[in-house]
Amino acid sequence: MTTTNAARPKVDKEALRRKYAEERAKRLRPDGNDQYVRIAGQFGHYLDDPYTPVTPRAPKTDHVTFAFIGGGFAGLLVGARLKEAGIKDVRIIEKGGDFGGTWYWNRYPGAQCDTASMIYLPLLEETGHRPTEKYAHAPEILAQCQRIAKKYDLYEHALLHTEVRTLTWDDAAKVWRIETNRGDAFTAQYLGLGTGPLHVPKLPGIPGLDSFAGHAFHTSRWDYAYTGGDPLGAPMTKLADKRVGIIGTGATSIQCVPHLARTAGRLYVFQRTPSSVDARNNAPIDPDWFASIATPGWQERWLMNFTENQAAGFPTEDLVQDGWTEISRRIRAKIVDLPPDQRTPENMLKAWEDADYEKMEEIRARAETIVKDKDTADKLKAWYRQLCKRPCFHDAYLQAFNNPNVTLVDTDGKGVERITPEGVVVAGKTYELDCLIFASGFEVGTEYTRRTGFDPVGRDGRTLSQHWAEGMRSLHGIHVHGFPNAFFVQPTQGANLISNVPHNLYDSAKTIAAIVSAAQAKGARTVEVTAEAEQSWVKLLLSGPGLMIGSQECTPGYYNNEGKDPGPVARSYVGYPYGAVAYFHYIDGWRRSGKFEGLAFE
Secondary structure (H helix, E strand, O other): OOOOHHHOOOOOHHHHHHHHHHHHHHHOOOOHHHHEEEOOHHHHHHHOOOOOOOOOOOOOOOEEEEEEEOOOHHHHHHHHHHHHOOOOOEEEEOOOOOOOOHHHHOOOOOOEOOOOHHHHOOOHHHHOOOOOEOOOEHHHHHHHHHHHHHHOOOOOOOEOOOOEEEEEEEOOOOEEEEEEOOOOEEEEEEEEEOOOOOOOEEEEOOOOOOOOOOEEEEHHHOOHHHHOOOOOOOOOHHHOOOEEEEEOOOHHHHHHHHHHHHHOOEEEEEEOOOOOEEOOOOOEOOHHHHHHHOOOOHHHHHHHHHHHHHHOOOOOOOOOOOHHHHHHHHHHHHHHHOOHHHOOHHHHHHHHHHHHHHHHHHHHHHHHHHOOOHHHHHHOOOOOOHHHOOOEEOOOHHHHOOOOOEEEEEOOOOOOOEEOOOEEEEOOEEEEOOEEEEOOOEOOOOOHHHHHOOOOEOHHHOEHHHHOOOOOOOEOOOEOOOOOOEEEOOOOOOOOOOOOHHHHHHHHHHHHHHHHHHHHHHOOOOEEEOHHHHHHHHHHHHOOOOOOOOHHHOOOOHHHHHHOOOHHHHOOOOOOOOOHHHHHHHHHHHHHHOOOOOEEEO
């Protein structure tokens, strides 16, 4: 909610900087990302699929025009655009039992998108689906994924519950050779990779992790057989006599804690770092209103309007009107208040800082207003700049701590001390539990091969990890030299719009379909970015400002490599230096020209 200038609290910026630095220092760890445990070996059962049984099938040894790794939004969007372009044999390989990607796995109670449904759910216009609420819950998002797969016949060639083991470019045959854990050994002329960062769960590296004698699971594999209830929101009645602990207070915990609070006999929320939690203000979408705005091209207009509001310029209207666009509205208001001759980059950054400090003070005051116990409210206050971590929005999380059965166990930045057969130990005190839930998130920032389980081998036997040993190199984040007919679908080195990742994927799918169509029309067997074009693009990217918020102002998290110096490799994980809006306009012109500058068709 927006606050008038007169009502905004007075901010002592120097005191806040000291407080932010103090809280950051408490949480810095020399092991960075290595503090987390990879789920394998003795922890391998945390990866079991509790939702869909594996169906036996014969291995595939055929050839397809296009193979795509990943059945989430990226695979669905690319598959749909290729089908529209006339490519009939599109094969999607997905380790889950259905399409959906992270939304196949995330079925924990209360799961929902944190960007408005109108711009988050893919292909609403093409499928004719009207979101039921401004922030759709997980079952509706998964249903939209299945709706897309059915509309575009993507189930026909799909390989579900299948993991890629090797990807190798055969230069003589001009095809990609693909092998999987199901014995498949087939070829594809083109290869797409949309593996994303939010599908490989991780566990916290806490001593005694494997010693707990009660029931334990990760939020991405929610065990409704133990808790009762279901993803649609039925109450988890089996927890009524249980002592439940949850480790982690990020976006997932924000959404599921209120449901646990309503059903668990006793709930302990173990917190290392509080999230900033602003108002969500979710509401049903009125069918008549939706009919009035759903004119041809409406979703693309909404996508661009959100990006214009959230990322650049001075747009005349805000269609989405959410917490993300409010951040930018505040910054713009501060800049407008500057005299024209003082609108220097330095002063504009200070204006951003002022808006950020004011907003975070309001979010901390919100905790005080909602949570009745002052000590608990103080511990739920986030002491960092708003975009240091993924901003959270919820209308029931803070309220849950007013329930008499809910206890916040704040570790003052240290984290849980250890896990024992009986429960969780914090500051020498054991909290006895029947059930322990890990809301510890996914592998973000770890090596590509660790997250995917494979390392693509391009021309002359050179692997992707070798090509990217000194930092990511690409054209538009999509094309990599030495990897012909391969397309990477993700935000980095493109628009890099993190607030609404589907917009990046939506745009990349259009680009890929245009390139494949052009290659087919030319009779080209391969398409590849030249070394010169790749080098020029990376040089352009590195000419930009880099991170707008310095790591010294941020508490550790996956946004900033857990507070460690990212080094030269991670510094390449940037976007178009002129911003997301400029990138989308640039790439649209690049596609429409039909020249596909920087690519070689042979």
